[in-house]
Amino acid sequence: MAGIKDVANWAGVSIATVSNVINHTKAVSPELTARVYAAIEALDYAVNPVGRGLKSNRTRQIGVIVPSFSQVFFPAVLQGIHESAMQHGYSVSVFESNSNMDTEKEHIRFLQHSWIDGVILASYANRENISDREYIRTLAKMGNEKKAIPVVTLENALDPALDAVIVDNCHAAETAVSHLLSLGHKKIAHIAAPLRLQIGQLRLSGYKKCLRDASIPFSNRLVCEGDYSPRSGYLCAKNLLKQGEAFT
DNA sequence: ATGAGTAATGCTTTGTTTCC
DNA sequence: GGAAACAAAGCATTACTCAT
Numbered sequence: 001m002a003g004i005k006d007v008a009n010w011a012g013v014s015i016a017t018v019s020n021v022i023n024h025t026k027a028v029s030p031e032l033t034a035r036v037y038a039a040i041e042a043l044d045y046a047v048n049p050v051g052r053g054l055k056s057n058r059t060r061q062i063g064v065i066v067p068s069f070s071q072v073f074f075p076a077v078l079q080g081i082h083e084s085a086m087q088h089g090y091s092v093s094v095f096e097s098n099s100n101m102d103t104e105k106e107h108i109r110f111l112q113h114s115w116i117d118g119v120i121l122a123s124y125a126n127r128e129n130i131s132d133r134e135y136i137r138t139l140a141k142m143g144n145e146k147k148a149i150p151v152v153t154l155e156n157a158l159d160p161a162l163d164a165v166i167v168d169n170c171h172a173a174e175t176a177v178s179h180l181l182s183l184g185h186k187k188i189a190h191i192a193a194p195l196r197l198q199i200g201q202l203r204l205s206g207y208k209k210c211l212r213d214a215s216i217p218f219s220n221r222l223v224c225e226g227d228y229s230p231r232s233g234y235l236c237a238k239n240l241l242k243q244g245e246a247f248t
Numbered sequence: 249a250t251g252a253g254t255a256a257t258g259c260t261t262t263g264t265t266t267c268c
Numbered sequence: 269g270g271a272a273a274c275a276a277a278g279c280a281t282t283a284c285t286c287a288t
Contacts, residue, residue, distance in 0.1 A: 027250070
């Protein structure tokens with residue numbers, strides 16, 4: 001693999017000039033610029049990310065942790081992250097936590113020592129849970145340390161100190177229920193997201209609020225807790241049908 | 249204004265030296 | 269002999285000085 005010294009030798013310039021051409025950090029004459037680019041092409045040179053990272057403290061690598069690759073929601077999210085990262089000259093490393101807090105923490109520990117520039121995290125942590133609070137504080141601190149690794153959470157606003165990209169889950173559930181009501185349905189079942197998570201609670205409250213607004217009594221028997229997977233959706237629907245509670 | 253050359257810097261690993 | 273301390277290497281970037 002050719003390094004910056006090889007390019008400098010081939011082009012007959014100093015390594016400083018090569019660096020200035022690549023990064024546009026200083027004016028370099030068109031003649032030398034052309035020679036540097038010719039050397040880069042001839043030697044098939046690519047900047048060594050380790051060397052660049054040593055000096056700049058930046059690797060242009062982003063870590064992404066999602067609970068599951070098989071959930072319908074995340075492949076589209078990952079695609080969007082990947083496309084946006086590419087546009088900005090970043091690459092993405094993806095990890096699966098299997099909806100398991102220990103695995104998620106393990107990935108975070110690994111990324112903390114992996115010269116990553118930032119983390120996008122669809123966390124399974126619950127800020128109401130005392131045992132998760134210390135972990136959430138750790139995530140919030142990561143962006144303020146000497147080698148800052150900012151963390152952005154998806155779907156779950158864990159801490160005011162952490163940036164988050166979230167959906168208004170309460171309103172979304174309300175919208176879904178009111179759509180069904182507008183079609184004339186009165187008995188609406190809710191296959192819920194995990195209720196230990198904020199997202200599950202918000203969706204359930206949106207569901208309840210819409211029923212309340214329509215003066216329809218809430219029945220716990222019409223709520224079944226799933227885990228996002230297609231299989232849990234199937235099992236919940238099966239259970240609801242089995243227990244004989246009529247819904248439309 | 250342009251470009252060359254040098255040294256320092258970042259962090260980790262590996263090799264070498266010193267000391268008990 | 270083993271542990272601890274120190275030095276050097278790896279690579280790209282950047283600041284600085286000097287030359288043309």
